[in-house]
Amino acid sequence: MVDYRPFGDRVVTAPDPLADAVTVGVCRRCQALVPGPAAYGGCPYCSATRSDTGYRIVELSEPPGFTTWFSINAEYAGGFEFTPRALRARIGSSPNPPTAARNFTVGAGPQRVYRVNDNDGSDFVFQKITGQDVWIVEDAFKQALQDLSLAERRAVADPPFDAAERPLRRALAAIANTDVLTAGIADVPVGLSLNPAIPDARAGWYSFGFLMRRAAAVWMDVAESELDLGIQPVMDFSSPFAPPSARVFLSDALENGAGYCTHLGERSRFEELLEFIVGCGTPPNESFWRPLVEAPHEEECASSCHRCLREFGNMAYHPLLDWRTGLDMARLAIDPSAQIDLRYPYWQTLLSRITGPYFAGLGLTAGRLGGLDAGINPANRLAVVLVHPLWDKARANFRADVAEAVAEGEHRDLRVELRSVLGAVRFPYE
Amino acid sequence: MLTPNPPTPSRIDRISPTLYETLLECPAKASWIVFGRHDLVAAHPLAILGTCFHEVMEAVQKGQISGSADECREAARDRFDQRATSLHASAHALLKVKFPSPVKLPFYNLFRERAAILAAERCGRVQDDPASGSHGEAAIAERHFTSSDGLLVGRPDLIDVQRAEIVDYKTGVAVEDGWRVSEREARQLNLYAYLAGQAGIVVLRGTIVRGDGETATIEIPELTAEEEAEHARAALVEFNAAVDGRSFSDLARPAPDSCRMCPCIPICKPFWQTADPSWQDSCGVHLEGIVVALDHATVQATPLVSLQVDVSRGTLGSATVFAEQIPVAWTTVDGDREPEVGDIMRIVDGHLISPEDPIIVRADRSMTSVWRVGPGGH
Numbered sequence: 001m002v003d004y005r006p007f008g009d010r011v012v013t014a015p016d017p018l019a020d021a022v023t024v025g026v027c028r029r030c031q032a033l034v035p036g037p038a039a040y041g042g043c044p045y046c047s048a049t050r051s052d053t054g055y056r057i058v059e060l061s062e063p064p065g066f067t068t069w070f071s072i073n074a075e076y077a078g079g080f081e082f083t084p085r086a087l088r089a090r091i092g093s094s095p096n097p098p099t100a101a102r103n104f105t106v107g108a109g110p111q112r113v114y115r116v117n118d119n120d121g122s123d124f125v126f127q128k129i130t131g132q133d134v135w136i137v138e139d140a141f142k143q144a145l146q147d148l149s150l151a152e153r154r155a156v157a158d159p160p161f162d163a164a165e166r167p168l169r170r171a172l173a174a175i176a177n178t179d180v181l182t183a184g185i186a187d188v189p190v191g192l193s194l195n196p197a198i199p200d201a202r203a204g205w206y207s208f209g210f211l212m213r214r215a216a217a218v219w220m221d222v223a224e225s226e227l228d229l230g231i232q233p234v235m236d237f238s239s240p241f242a243p244p245s246a247r248v249f250l251s252d253a254l255e256n257g258a259g260y261c262t263h264l265g266e267r268s269r270f271e272e273l274l275e276f277i278v279g280c281g282t283p284p285n286e287s288f289w290r291p292l293v294e295a296p297h298e299e300e301c302a303s304s305c306h307r308c309l310r311e312f313g314n315m316a317y318h319p320l321l322d323w324r325t326g327l328d329m330a331r332l333a334i335d336p337s338a339q340i341d342l343r344y345p346y347w348q349t350l351l352s353r354i355t356g357p358y359f360a361g362l363g364l365t366a367g368r369l370g371g372l373d374a375g376i377n378p379a380n381r382l383a384v385v386l387v388h389p390l391w392d393k394a395r396a397n398f399r400a401d402v403a404e405a406v407a408e409g410e411h412r413d414l415r416v417e418l419r420s421v422l423g424a425v426r427f428p429y430e
Numbered sequence: 431m432l433t434p435n436p437p438t439p440s441r442i443d444r445i446s447p448t449l450y451e452t453l454l455e456c457p458a459k460a461s462w463i464v465f466g467r468h469d470l471v472a473a474h475p476l477a478i479l480g481t482c483f484h485e486v487m488e489a490v491q492k493g494q495i496s497g498s499a500d501e502c503r504e505a506a507r508d509r510f511d512q513r514a515t516s517l518h519a520s521a522h523a524l525l526k527v528k529f530p531s532p533v534k535l536p537f538y539n540l541f542r543e544r545a546a547i548l549a550a551e552r553c554g555r556v557q558d559d560p561a562s563g564s565h566g567e568a569a570i571a572e573r574h575f576t577s578s579d580g581l582l583v584g585r586p587d588l589i590d591v592q593r594a595e596i597v598d599y600k601t602g603v604a605v606e607d608g609w610r611v612s613e614r615e616a617r618q619l620n621l622y623a624y625l626a627g628q629a630g631i632v633v634l635r636g637t638i639v640r641g642d643g644e645t646a647t648i649e650i651p652e653l654t655a656e657e658e659a660e661h662a663r664a665a666l667v668e669f670n671a672a673v674d675g676r677s678f679s680d681l682a683r684p685a686p687d688s689c690r691m692c693p694c695i696p697i698c699k700p701f702w703q704t705a706d707p708s709w710q711d712s713c714g715v716h717l718e719g720i721v722v723a724l725d726h727a728t729v730q731a732t733p734l735v736s737l738q739v740d741v742s743r744g745t746l747g748s749a750t751v752f753a754e755q756i757p758v759a760w761t762t763v764d765g766d767r768e769p770e771v772g773d774i775m776r777i778v779d780g781h782l783i784s785p786e787d788p789i790i791v792r793a794d795r796s797m798t799s800v801w802r803v804g805p806g807g808h
Contacts, residue, residue, distance in 0.1 A: 040752070040784065040788045040790065041752070041754070041783060041784050041788070041790045042783050042784060042790070044754075044755075047781075047783050047792070049783075049784070097731065190533050190534060190538075190539070191539065234729075234730060235729045235730050235732070235755070236730065237729070237730055237732040237734075237757060370543075395537060395540055396536035396537050396540075397536070398537075398539045398540050399539060400539045400542070400543065402539070403539035403540045403542065403543040404539075404543045404546075404547075406540065406543070407540060407543035407544045407546075407547050407641075407642070408543075408547060410544070410603060410641075410642035410643075411547050411548075411551070411642055411643045413644075
């Protein structure tokens with residue numbers, strides 16, 4: 001890393017390219033970003049303890065510039081990471097309280113968006129090169145050498161590190177001020193979990209977000225890449241257990257904002273956008289909804305595809321995306337009593353296709369527990385019950401139909417395991 | 431909330447199986463059960479659901495729920511909901527702040543469905559016949575019995591007269607295979623058998639039915655039932671002999687197991703004098719200390735207060751503890767003022783987030799309560 005500056009007719013390097021670090025807390029469990037974090041304690045949202053895989057305090061540096069090790073004669077062999085180690089875009093708590101209508105909350109305004117690369121939770125350890133204002137990561141240097149032949153590698157001397165400068169541990173960040181829209185669910189019905197620390201619920205939030213982004217792009221006739229997306233955990237004090245809930249946020253890709261998000265964040269306009277997604281409103285516009293929920297897409301897409309939620313830019317999210325869950329979130333945002341269950345038509349047809357093969361593949365006999373599909377192994381008394389991705393699997397917050405299935409299983413002396421349809425479709429034998 | 435005054439113990443006229451068990455554990459807790467102001471402390475949500483569960487089973491045994499299995503389930507659910515609604519309406523304000531409607535009580539649907547399934551299974555098996563006299567009935571449900579000397583009372587869930595069997599329903603399920611009737615449950619069944627015998631009903635065995643329908647049975651010889659009754663009488667006599675001139679604190683016998691989930695913790699001075707960090711695993715996180723700093727915030731339109739407390743007593747030992755994210759409404763729901771620097775506070779059933787210095791506790795358990803110790807210092 002280096003900070004090149006113009007100096008007369010020359011370019012010079014400025015000292016301390018890693019100066020002005022920003023301290024934040026990041027949680028890998030619930031996606032929180034906490035500006036100005038407390039010096040102690042776990043994640044203020046989901047209570048994850050401090051660890052590399054939970055909540056941790058990170059020193060962020062925005063790289064002012066990069067340099068190659070140009071004295072080495074090596075061709076760039078290229079590299080592509082399908083799931084980059086950088087964390088997803090995050091924002092801190094919103095400065096302005098959102099407004100509420102129907103069953104959604106929405107807010108908009110300028111905010112800082114952080115994109116953090118913390119080396120998969122390990123950070124980068126930068127060391128200064130002697131006599132230069134260049135800082136490098138030794139591990140990265142060694143890894144780059146692997147692109148060379150053995151003979152070439154032997155000819156490269158180790159970097160001369162400046163012993164007088166202590167190494168600096170940093171995560172890299174791109175921090176931008178831009179317009180941000182946040183959208184949440186106001187009232188989460190009993191039996192649902194929107195806790196972003198739970199993978200299924202996190203999938204729901206991202207699916208909702210990318211659905212919203214695609215609909216907004218269609219609606220405003222702009223490219224999807226004009227809008228970035230992330231989720232922001234929020235406290236939910238409607239339960240004494242205070243699990244976090246979340247909001248999805250869209251941000252303008254352009255620094256300082258292009259105005260899209262503030263435009264969409266106006267309450268009545270956002271309501272219209274939700275209505276556009278689910279094909280209601282006055283008059284109803286089903287041009288977005290119908291191609292999703294009708295054949296051939298409905299029959300061919302069990303979770304997500306390039307006709308619904310996937311595109312090149314959201315490759316890292318592909319395993320999480322599910323259009324049915326995304327539509328359920330949109331329907332819930334409009335109506336707190338929306339039918340969020342597996343009897344809803346697009347779930348029912350999916351289940352009719354996958355249940356038999358899925359249970360057969362696991363060596364289970366298909367049956368019913370309560371009103372839910374279950375696969376039962378009479379030999380080891382295991383019963384696998386398929387549940388909706390947004391249904392809470394915590395016993396304290398079972399929906400009535402989940403409770404009925406579990407209680408019936410208990411009564412039949414079965415060991416009941418709840419498995420989300422999303423998991424059954426994507427990772428059937430996990 | 432301001433800590434209420436403990437009850438003034440007095441003589442107890444009669445003893446039930448529940449009171450008997452409590453006397454064996456802690457006479458002060460027994461005095462709370464009989465003389466305490468229960469309206470000043472929130473009930474455990476599971477206690478409310480347990481009452482609803484028993485209401486359903488009572489209705490089944492009395493023939494008030496009948497029909498096909500599906501009809502029984504539906505009627506059982508309705509009964510459960512009705513009872514939960516009425517109990518919730520009259521519950522302590524703190525419970526209503528935490529759980530604005532009964533369906534939000536933790537485990538509501540699971541308890542409700544267990545009751546519905548058990549009701550459907552038990553419908554029409556044995557039912558109480560109120561028209562019959564004390565002889566010749568098939569079953570007797572939820573009837574009050576009193577011993578001939580008036581000292582022992584009880585209300586068994588069901589007596590299957592023809593099978594000479596006491597049946598007691600438990601809302602929980604066994605955590606392990608091969609479970610048996612516990613000593614505590616056996617004492618309860620023995621006392622019921624004794625009371626039934628006093629009423630001329632022969633009982634030879636007792637059965638515990640768990641929420642998942644599993645059962646376990648013990649034989650109850652007449653002599654065993656009589657010995658249990660004698661023990662219960664002795665416990666009552668001992669309490670009454672000890673109670674004159676003694677306070678709630680004098681009677682308390684704090685111990686890790688008996689104080690677990692005890693409603694008296696907020697008011698029990700001996701608990702605070704005795705509890706230490708070794709109690710934490712079995713008894714939970716409870717702390718008392720002086721507020722040295724506080725911080726207000728509003729999150730999601732919910733005003734919160736975080737307290738820095740120099741803890742002097744409880745199951746965390748002496749330490750500086752940060753009690754984070756306490757909804758202000760939880761501290762003022764009884765009309766008391768908000769916490770201030772210098773107040774002595776008790777946090778009961780906290781959630782330990784970080785056990786290492788600095789220790790962090792959150793008030794997010796269903797049983798968490800935050801108390802300000804009043805001038806009496808109880």
